[in-house]
Amino acid sequence: MTTIAEKSVLDFCLYPPVGEEDWRYAFASAQVKSLETFMLSKAVLQDMASASSFEEALDLLSASEYSSLQGKNLEQINEALLEKRKQVRSLFLDLAVDDGIAELLEARSDFANLRLALRRKLTENPIGVDYSEDGFVKALEFENVFEQENYSPLPIYMREAIEAAVLAYYQNKDIRQIDYAIDAEHFRYIIAKAIALKDDFLVGLFRMRADLTNIRTMLRLKYREAQELCGFVPGGYVDESVLKHCINLDYDSIRAMFFSTPYYELVEAGVNYLVSDKSFLKIEQQCDEHIGGYLSEGMMVTAGSQPVIAYLLLKESEIRKVRLILTAKKNLLDTKLILDRLGE
């Protein structure tokens, strides 16, 4: 029997397996399941998107845990939403029984900080201290580490990412190579770590995210008619060569290339929208929805790390959606655009 890390895209129908129950998470699972009931329903988000004004959209949040946003301007709302995200992440750290899982999800902020610091360092700009505080490495440490060019206080995976990014940058002094290298190292690290933790849910999630990131990358490269086929991340179920081959095909043939994968429908919807509206809203919405579906399956596990991780990611997604709707409403964007991004 193949392990989840070795599974190919043909070994499952829509989502990879979510893994076994883990009764060490009984309390945490119960808590997030109760918190899940307070999350905004799809209907509320759609009503907000269809609201006639920013104030009306904000009023619809009055009965939810976002009621504190009432009467605030957009800047204050963005700050409050960041604070909310911080609370959710903090709750996750409290509930995560395995430190490894907590580190794995904290690493997102570390890699974001690392990307910013390296871009500044390699382009000889001031390192600064305006980094995210949510990571494993604290924001203030970044300044010292990069000023002194002594990377030993950083975890090994970050040092490897720095080395890869610096080497990639100095090949042709293209700043995007830093991002490509860090993204690749990030995915390599999280998938390897999830495999080491023997967490099937996380392995499935990260490999699926690698696929969805690569599909979006492929469509973005095709849209830009880019000559260099780079920016793909490793670890997905779909082979990178298939995605590179897709860039040279016409849009109809791209759909056919994904016929035997669980991504066929989302690629079809995303490509159709891209061709008709010259926009990536649909493919991004479909990718979010696909991941949301997998997380919802994870939420159904009675006890385990799955509901806890799923709650964190679903809550973060909800915060992004609230920010999207309120920003769009404040700037008088079309309701159709918002609904296209949120999904029906």
Added chain:
Amino acid sequence: MQNNVNATRMELLGLRKRVVLAGRGHHLLSEKRDEISRQLIKIARDIGPLRKMVEAELLETSRRFMLARATMEPEDTKAALEIATKKFSLAIKFTSIMSVKVPQLSKEMDGDIICYGFATTSGEMDVALLALERAFDNLIELAEKEKQAHLLATELQMTRRRVNVLEHVVIPELQETIKFIFSKLAEAERDNTSRLMKIADMIRA
């Protein structure tokens, strides 16, 4: 002016020359005014549709950008956009329209406007930046034409004022003064004639 003028024949000749000069200046300035108006109308006709196009393009760009920014995490947006790869330089040279120095802008762009990786950024950001890149040409042309129109309008206003001053103030005043000096000189001539006649009468008597 009439109070300060010396009613002499020299002054009269000088004033007559000035009237001729003012008349020629008025004619030339009127022609300049008409030509500037023609040029201004031509530029204004181009500006209207160009401005609409640029506004639509920028609106689309900002709409896409707002959507992208709202869907991305703030730290990812900051990391993606803080250091740009696109180098942009603008050269200005001046040409002359009816002796008004107007700027001509030419741009030089180097590098790719997409300055970030794909994993943590939204595709809408690509669409917004590519739309902004496309809007640059029209934006620069609009800036050039609007500046030209502004400079020509200022020059037109100044020329029109000069024409009006010549037409309604300088030339009539000079003509009034000429008339005044002429009448003064005629009066002095008549005085002289009557004085001479009186002297002749006295001699004859």
